[in-house]
Amino acid sequence: MNRREFMKNAALSLCALSIPVVGRKAFGADSDPIVLEKKEIAGIPKFEIPKTQLAIPQTSYCKRVVFVRYGGGVRRQETISPKTESPFFYHGLLKEGTLFSNVWIDRESITGHAQGSLYTMTGRFDNYKGQPFDVEYTPLYPTFAEYVHKGLKTTSTDCIMINNSDNMSTEFFGFSEHKDYGLAHAPILLSEWALMVRRLERNLQKATGSNRNKLLQKQKELLQQLYRAEIPSDPKTTELIDRLDKEHGERPPLGDELVAELAVRALRELKPRYLQVHLQDSDYVHWGPGQLYRRGVRRMDTALRRIWETIQSNNELRDETALVVVPDHGRNMHGSRRIPYQHHDTEDPGSHEIFAFFAGPGIPRGVRIDQSLPQIDATATMGALLGVATPYVHGKVMEGVIS
Numbered sequence: 001m002n003r004r005e006f007m008k009n010a011a012l013s014l015c016a017l018s019i020p021v022v023g024r025k026a027f028g029a030d031s032d033p034i035v036l037e038k039k040e041i042a043g044i045p046k047f048e049i050p051k052t053q054l055a056i057p058q059t060s061y062c063k064r065v066v067f068v069r070y071g072g073g074v075r076r077q078e079t080i081s082p083k084t085e086s087p088f089f090y091h092g093l094l095k096e097g098t099l100f101s102n103v104w105i106d107r108e109s110i111t112g113h114a115q116g117s118l119y120t121m122t123g124r125f126d127n128y129k130g131q132p133f134d135v136e137y138t139p140l141y142p143t144f145a146e147y148v149h150k151g152l153k154t155t156s157t158d159c160i161m162i163n164n165s166d167n168m169s170t171e172f173f174g175f176s177e178h179k180d181y182g183l184a185h186a187p188i189l190l191s192e193w194a195l196m197v198r199r200l201e202r203n204l205q206k207a208t209g210s211n212r213n214k215l216l217q218k219q220k221e222l223l224q225q226l227y228r229a230e231i232p233s234d235p236k237t238t239e240l241i242d243r244l245d246k247e248h249g250e251r252p253p254l255g256d257e258l259v260a261e262l263a264v265r266a267l268r269e270l271k272p273r274y275l276q277v278h279l280q281d282s283d284y285v286h287w288g289p290g291q292l293y294r295r296g297v298r299r300m301d302t303a304l305r306r307i308w309e310t311i312q313s314n315n316e317l318r319d320e321t322a323l324v325v326v327p328d329h330g331r332n333m334h335g336s337r338r339i340p341y342q343h344h345d346t347e348d349p350g351s352h353e354i355f356a357f358f359a360g361p362g363i364p365r366g367v368r369i370d371q372s373l374p375q376i377d378a379t380a381t382m383g384a385l386l387g388v389a390t391p392y393v394h395g396k397v398m399e400g401v402i403s
C-alpha cells in the first residue's frame with residue numbers, strides 16, 4: 001500500500017466516528033470516572049464462541065502494529081482511573097487514542113500470565129491447564145505473529161516478540177504447531193534469555209581450556225530451557241544484541257527496562273510490521289509488599305512512554321504505526337489478604353477486568369468507550385488494522401477503532 005492509499009484508508013477509518021457506539025464519551029472527565037465497583041465472579045460475562053465465520057478484512061488501515069501486553073497483571077484502579085500509578089498512560093497517552101474501559105476475560109478462563117498472553121495472541125479463550133509456574137505451553141491455534149508473517153509474506157525480522165524473562169512460561173510460545181502456520185511463520189524472540197545465548201556463542205569463539213568447558217556447560221543448561229525443537233533467529237537481531245552489549249558492556253538494564261530498550265532498538269533499527277512487547281514488572285508483588293506492584297506499574301509506564309516517543313519521533317513510524325495496549329489479565333479485588341492485589345486468582349472478578357487501548361493514524365483520539373467487550377476482540381481488531389486474515393480468531397473487530 002502506498003502512502004496515498006494509506007491516507008485514504010486512514011480517512012475511511014475516521015468515518016467510523018459517525019457510527020454510534022455504546023458508551024462513547026470524551027476521555028479525561030474525572031467527574032465521570034470509570035466504574036470500579038466490586039462484583040461477584042458471576043458478574044463477569046461468559047464468552048460464547050461465534051457460530052459463523054467472521055469477516056476477513058479486505059483492506060489495511062496501517063502498516064505496522066505494536067502490541068504491548070501491559071503486565072504482569074494490572075488493575076484498572078492503578079492504570080486507567082484517577083488514582084493511577086501510570087501517569088504517562090493516564091494523563092498523556094489516553095488523549096492520543098481510543099480507550100475501551102470495560103474489557104473482560106471469560107469468567108471460566110484461567111487468569112495466568114501464559115494463558116492471558118495466549119488469549120490475546122490467538123484471539124481465543126482456549127483452555128491451557130497446568131501448574132502455575134514455568135509451564136511449557138504451545139499455542140493450540142496460530143498466534144497473531146504467524147497470521148502477520150503468512151498474510152503479509154514478511155521477512156523474518158518483520159515479526160518480533162520481546163519477552164520479560166521474569167516469566168519463563170511465556171518465553172518460547174510465540175508460535176503454534178498448526179499445520180498451516182508454525183515455525184516457518186514464527187516471530188523472532190528478543191529477551192534476556194536470547195541475550196545470554198548470544199553472549200555465550202560470542203564468548204565461546206575465543207574461549208579455550210577449562211574456561212571453554214565451563215561455558216559449554218552453561219550453554220547446555222541455557223539451551224535446555226528451550227522446550228521447543230527450534231526457534232528462529234536472524235543475523236539482523238543478532239547484530240542488534242551485539243550492539244546493545246557493546247554499548248552496555250554486557251550489562252544492559254534488567255526487567256521491563258531491558259524490554260523497553262529492546263523494543264526501542266527494534267523499532268528504530270528494524271521497523272517490524274508486528275512487534276509484540278511483554279511488560280511484566282507489576283507481577284513482583286507476588287512476593288508481598290504492595291510497593292513492588294506500584295513500582296512495577298511505574299516502570300511499565302516509563303517503558304510505554306519510551307515506546308510511544310520512539311514511534312512519534314520517526315516520521316515513517318508515526319504515520320504508519322498503531323499502538324495497542326492490553327493487559328494479560330487484572331489482579332484480585334477481594335479477599336482477606338492485606339494486599340488484595342498480591343495475586344490474580346481465576347476465582348476473583350478483579351483478575352478478569354481489564355481494558356484495551358488503540359492509538360495511531362486514523363484512530364479517534366481522546367475517546368473512551370464503556371461497552372462491555374471480551375479481551376480477544378483486540379486480536380481481531382489488530383487483524384483489521386493490518387488487513388490480515390485471522391481465520392481461527394473468535395473475537396470480533398471492536399467498533400469505534402475502525403469501521
Ligand SMILES: [Zn+2]
Pocket residue numbers: 072073113283286344
Ligand atoms: Zn503473576
